[in-house]
Amino acid sequence: MVGSSKGKSTTFAIRIYPYRHLLIASLYLNISYNFLEALKKPTALGGPWKVYGTARRSKPSWFPSTFVDHYISFDASNLDDTIKNLSPISNEVTHVFWVAIQVCENEEANVSINSAMLKNVLDVLKSGTSPRLCRVTLQTGTKQYMGPIFDTSLGIQLLPHDPPFQEDMPRLPYPNFYYALEDLLASYTPSFSYSVHRSSIIIGASSRSVYNSLLCLAVYANICKNQGLPFRFPGNRYTWEHFCDASDARVLAEQHIWAAVSEKAKNQAFNCTNGDVFTWKSFWKELSKVFNVQFVQFDGKEKFDVVEIMKKNASVWDQIVEDNGLFRTKIEDMITSFDALKTVLNFEFQHVSSMTKSRDFGFFGYADTLRSIEMWVRRLQEMKIIP
Template sequence: MAKENLDTSVALIVGVTGMVGLSLAEALKKPTTPGSPWRIYGMARRQLPAWFPSSLLDDFISADALDRKDTTKKLAPLASQVTHVFWVAIQVGETEEENITSNATMLTNVLQTLKSHPLSPLKHITLQTGTKHYLGPLFDPSLAGQLVHDHEPPFREDLPRLPYPNFYYALEDLVASYAPSVSYSVHRSSLIVGASTRSFYNILLSLSVYATICRYQGLPFRYPGNKFTWENFSDMSDANVLAEQHIWAATTDAAKNQAFNCTNGDVITWKSLWRVLCEIFGVEFVPFDENEKFDWVGFMKEKGKVWSEVVEKYGLVETKLEEVIPSLDSLPIVLSFGFQHVCSMNKSREFGFFGYANTLKSIPMWVQRLRAMKIIP
C-alpha cells in the first residue's frame, strides 16, 4: 500500500498529555514508525505535567482550543508545516449537547487555523472516538434510564447511528466535511488502558488509586459493578495499540476516510481482571456478592485526605483525588452494563491492521508505567 512522502511528516497531536497522546508521541518518535522521520508538535490546554517526557516533542503548544483567538495565535505559525493531525482531545460537560458544542468548537478552531494557510500541507486527520458511538451518551444524567441499546455486540462499524445526541457523530461529520482535500480516519476505542493523569476517563488509574487506598487503610477491595459484568465478556483498548492504529491509518491509502474499531483483539471477564489487580496491588481477592450493595462513589468521595497522605508518604507527583479520578460516576456505570461490551475487529484486520495486546498482560505493564511516572506508589 502506498505510503506518505517520508520527508514531509509533521504531526500535531491535540490532547498530547492524555493516555493516547503520550503513546502517539512515543510511537512517532521511533525511527521504525511508518512515515518516519516525524516532526512532532504536541498541544494541550495546560502545561506539560512533570511526568511527561518533553524530549518526545519537537515543540509543545499550550493553547485553549475553545478560544479561537488563542488557537489562531498559537497554531498559525505551524499551518505551513503540519501534514497530519492526531485528534485525541476531549472536553466533557454536564450534558451531551454541551459536549457537542465544546468538542466541535475545538476541532473547528484547530482545523480552520491550519487550513487558513494558502499552502497548507495538511493531508490527514485521525479522530479518536469510542464505543459510545454504539451505546449513546451513557454519562449524560438528563438521559439516565432513557437510552435503549438497540445494537447487539459485537459492535460493528457499519451499525446505524442511534437517535440520541452524540458528540462523536458531530466530530465524524466535521472531519468528513474536509474530504477529499484532506482525508480522515475514525478510531473507535473500547475502555482505554494507558498512563496519564490528564485523561478524563481513565479506568485503570481509577482502579489503581482505589486499590492503593484499600491497601493503605487495610480495607477490602470490593468490585463496584454488577454480576453481569463480573461474569461476562468485555474488551479493552491498550493506548499503544490505539496509537499504532492511528499512525497506520494516517499512512495507509486504503484506510483513508474509514472508521475502525480498535480493541486489543481479545476479551476478558472482570472477575479474571480483578484477580490480576489484587495480585498487582497486594490486596485480598474478594468474590463478588450481589447481595452486598457497595456505594463506590460515596466511598471514594471521602478519601481525598487519604490520597493526599499517600502522595506525600511515597513522594508521588502531587495530585488531588479529583485530578486522578475526575469522573467518579463513570466507573460504576461501565461496570454495571447489562450487555457484553465487545467490538468486532474484523474490518480493521480486513483492511490490514493487525495490532493487538494481551489485556491481562497489558494491565500490569501500564500499572508499572504509572509507578515509574510516580503517579501511584
C-alpha cells in the same frame, strides 16, 4: 471512547521533507503519551516524525522531554487563542491526530463545544497561504453504538445495538458528539481525508485522565491497601461474569498512525480494541495480584459508592503522595473516571466490539489485556504517579 473527560487533547502532524511533523494536545491523556512514544520510534510508520506537543495546561514534569521537539499551549475552544498559537505552523501541518474532548452536562452541549474545538483547529490549519493538511484521525468510542450513556436526561431511553459492535451499524436516534465530529470531518473532504477510531475502555498511563480507568482503579487499590479496606468490585454480577473488551493505549496509537499513512484507510471508521475479551472477575483477580491486596469475590449483597469512599479518603491519598514523593495529584483528578466506569461496570450486555474490519483493511495490532495490566501499573510507578 467509553469514558468522558474534562481535558483537551489533540495531535497534529506536519510534513516537511524529510520529516512528518506531529503536534499533540494534551499531554495528560494516556493515549497522547503513547502517540508520542510510538512516533519517536525509529521504526514508526511514515517517519521520521517531528513532534509538537501541546496542551491547555503546562507540560507535566513526568512527561519525557525527548518525546517532543516543541511544546505549544493553547485552548482549542478559544478561536483567538487557536489562531495565535497555530497560525505560525499552519503551512507545515500535514496530519492531525484528534483525541481532544470536553464533556459537559448534556450531549447537546457536548456536540456544541467539541464541534467548535475541532472546527477552530481545522479552519486555522487550512487558512495558511499554502496549507498542507492532508489527513486527520479522529478518536471516538463505543458510545457510537450505545448512545450518550452519560447524559442522565437520555440514559434511561437508550437502546444500544446488540454486540459485538460493528462499524457499519446505523446511527442511533439520539444526539451524539461523535456523530457530529464525523460529519464535520466529512464536510472538509476532499480538501483532506480522515479516519475514525472507536476505542473501548482505554488502559494506559497518565497522571490525569477520565479515559484512564486503570489509574483510578490503581488509586482505589492503594487506598484500600493503606487503610485495610476490602478491594470490592463496584459493578454488577452481569459484568463480573460476562465478557468485556479494552483498548491498550499502545494499540490505539498504532492504529491511528497506521491509518494516517494508509491509502486504504482513507475516510473509514475502525473499531480499536485489543482483540481479546475478559470478564471483570478475571480483571479483578489480576489487579488484586498486582497491588498485593486480597481478592474479594463479588456477592452483590451490599451496595456501596466507590466514589464516596475515595472522596472520604482524599487526605489519605494526599499522605500517600507525600510519603512516596509522587507527582502531585489530587483525589478529584484521579477518580474522575469512576463516574464513567461505574456505568460500564453496571451494563446488562456484553461490551464487545468486532475487529474484523480493521484486520480486513490491514491493521493487526493487538494486546493481551490481562497481561498488560502489570506493565501499565509499573509504568505508572516509574512515572511516580502511584506508589
